[in-house]
Amino acid sequence: MSDRTTAPVPPRLQAWEQRTEVSLFVAGLVFLAGYAVRVLAPADIGPVRDLALSLVYATWLLFAVDYAVRFRLSGLRLWHFVRTHWLDTVVLMLPLLRPLRLVQVYTAVQKRREQPRLSLYARVMWYASLTAVLLGVSAALAVYHQEHDAPGASIRTFGDSVWWACATLTTVGYGDAVPVTFGGRVVAVGLMACGLALLGAVTGSFSSWLVQVFRREDEKGPPGSA
Template sequence: MSDRPSAPVPPRLQEWEQRTEVPLFLAALVFLTGYAVRVLAPHDEGTVRDLALALVCATWLLFAVDYGVRLRLSGLGRHFVRAHWLDTVVLVLPLLRPLRIVQVYTAVQKRRERPRLSLYARVMAYASLTAVLLGVSAALAVYHQEHDAPGASIRTFGDSVWWACATLTTVGYGDAVPVTPLGRLIAALLMACGLALLGAVTGSFSSWLVQVFAREGEQRPPGSAP
């Protein structure tokens, strides 16, 4: 899920990314925590909600500063936005920052000689962690939009979590559905992410099974590639 251009990455930009990816991922978790408190705290808890909003704004400012620094170090100028479209989307919609988990892991692995996990284990770990973080983010965002909307079927955060699980797994029971335009947009994005993650995990697991069968000298499953 890389958004790197084909040109080599400037050394200063590469060094900056290796140093900041993990701290910024932790900042993303802080952002998600602050957003959760802001959304779920009772309305009479004004001080708590204000502190959560300040935390959200402060962490988003870190993301904006990081984006500006990388734009400058890349030397791409206005072409940076197109070449690094995922970074641009994540800056505008910080709740999608879990999509950068692959780049976080890559930055960590560059400090070591070899990955600690196999390719198949890495794919499933990426997909699992991304699914959890995206599911929580989507549940919070949809609950924020839906819980007091007229005719809404998502009234509690528990309803929203149930909806997020059904949507990510592409089950779609239909007992809880967004009714607001923004809620439906979030649902569409989560459906797309759910299909991509499910495909990645299924493909990786199938490939691993085929490899195991081949190694043990057993006949491959029908329809598998030679």
């Protein structure tokens, strides 16, 4: 995410972001699909797994090229660019987190229209819901990859991993399935933080919407009072 509050975005960089954000989001879905096939496909279908790995590498290379172009168009020094575009940097290192850029995808699309089609509250809930789904699938795949053959693991199947991701995202945390590897626990910490943020966004938006509805009803007054 660029440092838009302290410095203007160069016009060429802004144009590049608007042109590429949607296609890069689609590439992120392709990356996720390739990673899913690579992780879940049986070992005896080697050609399919190899094709999936090729998709993963190709899309990651696309992300790297986009990152380099953004850096070039920004006119910033490398460290300043990394610091102010921290989300771009994180997504480059961990492409499974690309769903976190959903808001920027919507912004890039919306700039081509005159006004939003959804209210603010509906947009926040839509962003949070879709991000939760994509993030949950990504986390389930990553944890299953790390855990399914680890000694003493309680997450042995992809179904176990999906159950764990749902419990973690909703902050329920039953404790019947927990990661035991370092990589799995790192994913768990990130998912816990994202789960709290997404739940807070949805709850806050829904509460604000209810308050707005009740305020409008109060302003109308009881029937026949006019």
